Amino acid sequence: xxxxxxxxxxxxxxxxxxxxxxxxxxxxxxxxxxxxxxxxxxxxxxxxxxxxxxxxxxxxxxxxxxxxxxxxxxxxxxxxxxxxxxxxxxxxxxxxxxxxxxxxxxxxxxxxxxxxxxxxxxxxxxxxxxxxxxxxxxxxxxxxxxxxxxxxxxxxxxxxxxxxxxxxxxxxxxxxxxxxxxxxxxxxxxxxxxxxxxxxxxxxxxxxxxxxxxxxxxxxxxxxxxxxxxxx
Numbered sequence: 001x002x003x004x005x006x007x008x009x010x011x012x013x014x015x016x017x018x019x020x021x022x023x024x025x026x027x028x029x030x031x032x033x034x035x036x037x038x039x040x041x042x043x044x045x046x047x048x049x050x051x052x053x054x055x056x057x058x059x060x061x062x063x064x065x066x067x068x069x070x071x072x073x074x075x076x077x078x079x080x081x082x083x084x085x086x087x088x089x090x091x092x093x094x095x096x097x098x099x100x101x102x103x104x105x106x107x108x109x110x111x112x113x114x115x116x117x118x119x120x121x122x123x124x125x126x127x128x129x130x131x132x133x134x135x136x137x138x139x140x141x142x143x144x145x146x147x148x149x150x151x152x153x154x155x156x157x158x159x160x161x162x163x164x165x166x167x168x169x170x171x172x173x174x175x176x177x178x179x180x181x182x183x184x185x186x187x188x189x190x191x192x193x194x195x196x197x198x199x200x201x202x203x204x205x206x207x208x209x210x211x212x213x214x215x216x217x218x219x220x221x222x223x224x225x226x227x228x229x230x231x232x
Contacts, residue, residue: 046073106141106227108134112151112168112220118213121167123175131172134224135180143228146182148172150191151223153216155208158193166191168222194219 048056048064055078056064063078074082115127123131150165150172169189176182203215 046070047075047078107223107225110134110222110224111217112222113217115172115222116168118220119164121164121171123171128175128179131175132180135176135182138182138226141226141228143226144186145227146176146187147225147227148187148189149223149225150189151196151219151221152194153213153219154194154197155213155216162191162193164191165193172222172224 045066046069048066050056058064065078071079071082076083110127110130114130115123117124148169150167150169152161152165154161156164166189169191173184173187173189176187177184197216198218198221199216203212205212
């Protein structure tokens with residue numbers, strides 16, 4: 001009898017833990033299910049969704065917004081106008097090339113006494129060297145035209161001085177064209193005679209004396225004007 005009682009006692013010990021174990025497992029499963037359900041319920045949803053997870057729409061096709069909805073929670077599917085569009089990158093056009101600056105006409109004045117002997121239109125060696133230096137400077141200029149204008153002093157008649165000033169301007173052009181290869185169509189000449197004197201009325205007297213000739217030296221000149229664009 002004692003042996004049977006012991007067997008019954010052991011059997012009870014085996015069954016009871018099993019029953020309690022099942023109860024605990026069932027409780028844990030139920031607790032986990034409730035926890036998941038509570039998390040879903042507490043998660044704020046901006047839009048109502050159906051069982052398949054699709055956004056619910058009303059009869060007009062608009063998405064149903066929940067009480068949690070704010071503009072910051074908008075989605076493109078329902079509120080595309082509220083979605084911040086990426087800023088359009090504006091690419092600036094390349095800068096236009098700078099226009100080539102047009103240089104103002106460049107005027108160079110040569111003393112007629114440095115280019116010619118007194119009362120002569122034939123170039124002297126020093127005059128040839130001065131025109132060579134001038135022609136070398138033209139290498140850096142995209143010129144359109146060259147204007148050579150001769151002047152004379154007031155000694156002599158107006159007609160003679162006018163003709164002398166023209167011959168001197170023509171001598172300058174002839175040398176630049178024949179010896180320096182400048183296009184003759186780009187060189188213009190003129191003679192002003194005794195007009196526009198540089199000395200004004202500072203030189204006194206009318207007699208052809210050495211003193212008067214020396215005083216009027218600045219009036220005997222050839223001005224060369226170059227119009228074009230200086231290259232960089």
